[in-house]
Amino acid sequence: MKGNEALAEAAIMAGCRFYFGYPITPQTEIAAYMSKRMPKIGGTFLQAESEIAAINMVIGVASTGKRVMTSSSSPGISLKSEGLSYLAGCDLPALVVNCQRGGPGLGGIQPSQSDYFHATRGAGHGDFRMIVLAPSSVQEMVSLTFKGFDLADKYRMTSMILADGTVGQMMEPVSLDLGEVTDYEKPWATTGTEMKREHNIVNSLCLQPEELEDQNIARFARYAEIEKNEAMYESYRMDDADLCVVAFGIASRVAKNAVDTARANGVKVGMIRPVTLWPFPKDAIAAAADSCKAFVSVEMSMGQMIEDIELAERCRRPVLLCSRVGGMIPTERNILDTIEEARKTGGAE
Amino acid sequence: MTTQILIAGFGGQGILFAGKFLSHEALIENKEVAWLPSYGPEMRGGTANCSVTISDKPIGSPIIANPDILIAMNLPSLDKYEDAVKPGGYIFVDSSLIERKVKRTDVKAYYLPATAICSEDENLRGGADIILMGAMIRRTGVVSLENTEAAFRKVVKANKPQLLANDLRAIKIGYDYED
Incomplete structure (x- = not known):
């Protein structure tokens, strides 16, 4: 399987049933694969009108606690930056794939790793981090996608797969034996109250500075835990x-x-x-x-x-x-x- | 042992398909494989190439700087990659599309008029890549002839049995060709 296709299948195996995206080389095989597979398993594939629309659809689904993803390549990821910041502000789990190509600007379509700063530092405005996973083989496109969904749920934040054109396009033998999916409780999810509980509100707007400061501090306490426990090499x-x-x-x-x-x-x-x-x-x-x-x-x-x-x-x-x-x-x-x-x-x- | 194979030619000649076939054949023989295509605008008519690495052990880099085997299906590809082939390596040339000979004397060169053979038979149309694969398999032994049918079954759509038959014929023509 091509790296991109293997990644898409791993996402499905991780329980992802919602994919929103927009085509761009060299990651389009992810969208193409999802367009074939999702309808067959009762999932949703939607080619959005733009990258920005796609990431906002991700925010919508993530608010309900369902596993959701989008994918793009460097210029498209820039467009998603605002959404990445909102995902962080709302403390929502999601998986975002960046199959990197040369930049800046439209750049080229051949592989690159020049979005390292974007992924690890400046994915959008405000104080926030994403878990960034960097696959070096088709097998890791699979295992890190599975892992990425798990970490996203565990810490209520975005996991980014920072791949590149080569691992996306290449084929290698791959095992899809991934183990069990862990189900996380999501008491914050907006799934309808059925008149049995208080409303859940997912929102990144907070006009009280004291409250917003507390939110940021709490988020960074989680980040410190991730730094302590989740580094892989x-x-x-x-x-x-x-x-x-x-x-x-x-x-x-x-x-x-x-x-x-x-x-x-x-x-x-x-x-x-x-x-x-x-x-x-x-x-x-x-x-x-x-x-x-x-x-x-x-x-x-x-x-x-x-x-x-x-x-x-x-x-x-x-x-x-x-x-x-x-x-x-x-x-x-x-x-x-x-x-x-x-x-x-x-x-x- | 690790063998690096570079297949290069025009977009549309079946470069990527030939690489996929070869990769599946190596998989059937329980080898490690990495297949890396060119995916740029060259796919739409310019030069296209495909790197296949076959090994007994896990493969490091799938990127090929110096191939053991070059399959050249047009002149620009031979011009570009001839010097990169490892000393003692192999170059297979579609001699109906490339008029010149290989200049290197430290590699083994084989010439097959693969495209010309295909143009004489309606059923072999577009099979030049596979004819060259047949010759390559015989001369290098990187994979064996006996698993070719199983490998084609992996890459040819099940509802196109005629294509499978054509591919099997093409590979045999290349395998048996004496230059």
Whole structure:
């Protein structure tokens, strides 16, 4: 299955019965797949008149406590930003997929990771976070989508799948054995009172500053819990590593090959692959800074995750950037060259 | 062992289909597979290509910089990728569309007039990609001939048995072709 189709099927298996979207390359297979599958299982597929309409439909369904999603690619995600902020303000669970392409503006249609800042920092106005999951294979398009719905419900917030054109378009063998869906109580959902309870109100408007301050503080207490409990990463050949490559998504696949090649040439290098970009696996990076002499951040952006690495390791070690942008993917050679540079800079053997 | 195969040509020649067929065949043989298409505007008539990686172990990067095997179905693709093929690798050329020979001397080159063979037989129309696959399977042994029918059944619609028969004929023609 293509990554995009596998993601869509995983969403259905996670209990999602509402999909709202608008076509854009390279994520349109998600919408196409949903248009075929949803009617057969009593779900709703709706091609909205715009990305903005789609995200607002998501807000509507999320208010009722049902699992709901939308998907787009970079320019379309920008349009959804207002809705992402409202979802946060209303404390609503939802899944949003960004199958990234090169930007800014309309940019290109080839893969990119340049929406890292958008996803981890500035998804919209106001103080808020999203859980950001970064799949590096078709299998993870499946497992992280399933996980994303679960985390969204658990913490009443948006989970974003930050994929890219490559993992969306590629095919790999995939297992859809995902386990049981956890049902969360949603006493806040607007499902009709049946005259038996008080009205539930879902709203992001709060004109009392004291009250709004309290809401923000309560939300960030939840975020602190997420940072403590939900960071995920893969550690690869880090045991005796002098150098640490950090890469996520499709870039990490090339980086893994580069690590193997460098190891074969006697360079003690390992890799940390953040699976969650928010919460960022800070502790793993900080621990790596104890034993490694330098870091290499491999990114398909002009250098965005590199700031999180520097923050996590408190600038104790140099962090070198290996970056390709505009739809280009770093080659193994690019990464090996930066590893070599890091070896010299950090004084590793 | 990991084998990286790049299939390249014009949009419409069945580049992606050939890659899908090959991927399914490798899956049937219990190998790890990654299939990566070009999905840009080239799909609509420009150059299209498809990367298939087949391995005994989990696959690192699905992106192919230096293929072991190149299947070139038009001149721009041969021009673009000839130098990237690994030394000792294979290049399969549709010689009815590409007049020049492979310049490299450190790779094995095979020439089949696949498109010309197809144009002589109504039922083989559009089967040049599969003819080249047949030759590739025989010369490289990356997958075996015996599982081709099962693999085609995965990628050809069940209600089009005629297409399945045509594909099986095409693969045999390529497999048996002596150049």
